[in-house]
Amino acid sequence: MPVATSSRRKPTLRRQNSEEIEDTRPTQAPASNEDVSDEDQPRHNGRVKREKKGKGKQRAETDDEETAGLAAAAADDDDEDDDDRIDVANFPNQPFGKLEAVKLKGISEDWDNMRNLIGQHWEIYRDVASAMAETGERDFESSESLRELDRDMKEFIDVGAEMGAHSQALNDMHQQIIRGEIVANAQARYEDGLKAILDQYAGKTTRQKYARDERYQHFHASIWEVHHPEQPMPPLTEFIDKETGDDSGEDDDLEIGGVTQNFVCPLSLTPLLNPVTSKVCKHSFSADAIKDYCRDPRKAYKCPAAGCNKSFKLSDCVADTALAKKVKAQRRRIEAAAADSDAEEVVD
Numbered sequence: 597m598p599v600a601t602s603s604r605r606k607p608t609l610r611r612q613n614s615e616e617i618e619d620t621r622p623t624q625a626p627a628s629n630e631d632v633s634d635e636d637q638p639r640h641n642g643r644v645k646r647e648k649k650g651k652g653k654q655r656a657e658t659d660d661e662e663t664a665g666l667a668a669a670a671a672d673d674d675d676e677d678d679d680d681r682i683d684v685a686n687f688p689n690q691p692f693g694k695l696e697a698v699k700l701k702g703i704s705e706d707w708d709n710m711r712n713l714i715g716q717h718w719e720i721y722r723d724v725a726s727a728m729a730e731t732g733e734r735d736f737e738s739s740e741s742l743r744e745l746d747r748d749m750k751e752f753i754d755v756g757a758e759m760g761a762h763s764q765a766l767n768d769m770h771q772q773i774i775r776g777e778i779v780a781n782a783q784a785r786y787e788d789g790l791k792a793i794l795d796q797y798a799g800k801t802t803r804q805k806y807a808r809d810e811r812y813q814h815f816h817a818s819i820w821e822v823h824h825p826e827q828p829m830p831p832l833t834e835f836i837d838k839e840t841g842d843d844s845g846e847d848d849d850l851e852i853g854g855v856t857q858n859f860v861c862p863l864s865l866t867p868l869l870n871p872v873t874s875k876v877c878k879h880s881f882s883a884d885a886i887k888d889y890c891r892d893p894r895k896a897y898k899c900p901a902a903g904c905n906k907s908f909k910l911s912d913c914v915a916d917t918a919l920a921k922k923v924k925a926q927r928r929r930i931e932a933a934a935a936d937s938d939a940e941e942v943v944d
């Protein structure tokens with residue numbers, strides 16, 4: 597208590613001291629001096645108020661201390677004398693019950709949350725790739741720096757997959773308990789489950805690991821767009837060599853796929869303006885055009901993008917600032933290219 601009191605009083609004392617120093621002369625010649633009485637009055641009131649506040653605080657602090665003391669006492673009472681009854685040496689491995697199942701689910705979700713949180717930052721790789729391309733790094737074949745970044749991007753995806761494996765292994769155990777299976781030897785079971793999932797991932801080919809990953813596609817596209825502003829990017833299989841395990845049938849959709857970024861709204865057939873992207877199928881449109889198209893906001897409409905058979909509501913389309921940035925960058929590149937060719941013509 598004395599510590600709290602002195603620390604609370606200190607600022608008041610210091611203020612009083614400085615006031616006294618400033619006011620030395622006026623205080624010695626009081627009342628008759630108008631300046632002094634004017635100054636003195638509010639200062640006095642102020643001091644009274646401060647003291648009142650101080651008292652209030654003091655009371656609050658005492659209350660707090662009492663509650664804290666009670667809590668501490670309660671904690672002390674809560675002794676772990678139950679432990680004595682458990683014979684640890686002969687305590688058999690208990691199967692998990694429903695309560696543990698819920699906990700497993702919770703930990704599994706923690707992994708997912710962590711994965712999502714970290715995964716959100718993949719755009720750094722895309723933006724760095726784009727910036728490097730802007731400063732002259734042309735492609736993976738010619739640039740060791742881009743290859744290095746590519747390895748980092750893949751590692752980033754691998755880490756996400758590993759975190760997903762933890763989540764899945766825990767979730768599998770949760771499912772087993774829910775189904776009524778007996779899950780004992782939890783640690784071994786978790787480790788085995790995790791290893792099986794990680795082994796399966798490790799056995800995948802480069803194409804299987806990354807070519808379908810949307811982030812990886814955008815990463816590649818961000819480099820491609822800089823040097824080929826008016827050409828859609830070829831499928832990623834062009835960039836990733838076939839490995840044993842990549843049978844031709846399996847990545848048919850990759851051959852057709854790839855990211856085609858032409859930045860034209862399929863409705864207005866003009867460059868995207870305030871682009872929005874459908875959460876359902878990832879197709880993008882100019883905001884005004886899709887608003888006209890999905891006239892009734894309660895109804896789902898067939899996606900107007902060529903070859904897309906998905907349907908969505910207007911509320912499924914969200915503003916796509918990343919795409920807006922790309923559209924802008926592409927316009928800038930096209931203009932720069934046009935200016936270059938104009939300049940050449942003038943020289944000729």
Ligand SMILES: [Zn+2]
Nearest residue numbers: 877879899904
């Ligand atoms: Zn679509």
